[in-house]
Amino acid sequence: MKLHSPLLPLFQYLEQFHPLSREFMEAHEKNCKLIRVKKYKYVLSPIDNNASLYFLVSGIVRGFIKEGKKDISTWFSFGNEVIGAIRHPIEHSNHSMEYLQALEDAVLICIPYTLIENAYLAFPEANLIGRKLLALHYYAASERSILARIPNASDRYHKLENSKQDFDRIPKRYLASYVGVRLETLSRIRTKDVEQGFSTISKKLETESQVSTEVVSAYG
Structure with a gap:
């Protein structure tokens, strides 16, 4: 692992699920990029191509949808996790109804879906990591679902x-x-x-x- 790589926070996060091969990290070094988003600016909106997941290095990001003139917050991320907009797993739409907005100045690593799909085929660890990340996101979604159903x-x-x-x-x-x-x-x-x-x-x-x-x- 490159100690001074801008992707180091992402690699450290993924390694808690499974050791990373040199080839896996090199593929990410080649295809991922670091982005900075100012407070209250959008990381992603429905007019943007929903082509990536993001690892939130620092800052806060919220997901929300618009219903008429209202916006409805659906989740918040406080960093050190993978986030993304709603995306159908089979019907690959180029856009999402969901907005991703920085609530503080944010630093993110952009991870293209094409890289993720190729990694599943090329690197055995990608499947193990993907399965564990999916379980974490399913648990978080279930917690939000329970919260929304509390009547009071x-x-x-x-x-x-x-x-x-x-x-x-x-x-x-x-x-x-x-x-x-x-x-x-x-x-x-x-x-x-x-x-x-x-x-x-x-x-x-x-x-x-x-x-x-x-x-x-x-x-x-």
């Missing part, structure tokens, strides 16, 4: 909040569309949580104060 908006938000992702970095309007609520509703849920948190802390301090007073009285 507050419960949907709390399930999201309990995940290990740093959703505080996501603009609230995009988070609201992901949870399926209006921005005002999300603000009310968050405000209520803060108030309840302060209430819990106050009760704890009051209890501790009462215990201290009782202890002093007992030794007085």
Whole structure:
């Protein structure tokens, strides 16, 4: 592995699934490219040719679709993973209905689908890695599906909040569309949580104060 290769983050990520051959890495060095996308610019939109997957090196990217005048966030990526727009596995359309947008300045590695398909034929490790990546993406999609089916908006938000992702970095309007609520509703849920948190802390301090007073009285 080339220690100074711009593809090093991708190789390090893939090697957790299976060791990479020199030929595999050379093929990626030849066909992949590093791209930089400014905050709020599109990585991909429906007018672009949906010809690649992307490895997000740094920054945040969201996937979303448009429904009339509204945009609906469908997922967020915080980096160090492979992402891409919706693509039918058999009916290879040149375009996707999904947008990929950088929410922070982002650095990505572009991985052409033609390279991926050729790698499956040429390199045994590609099939093993592809199978494990597919399992990870299926699990993530199932988690999103479960979240969308929780009927109560507050419960949907709390399930999201309990995940290990740093959703505080996501603009609230995009988070609201992901949870399926209006921005005002999300603000009310968050405000209520803060108030309840302060209430819990106050009760704890009051209890501790009462215990201290009782202890002093007992030794007085």
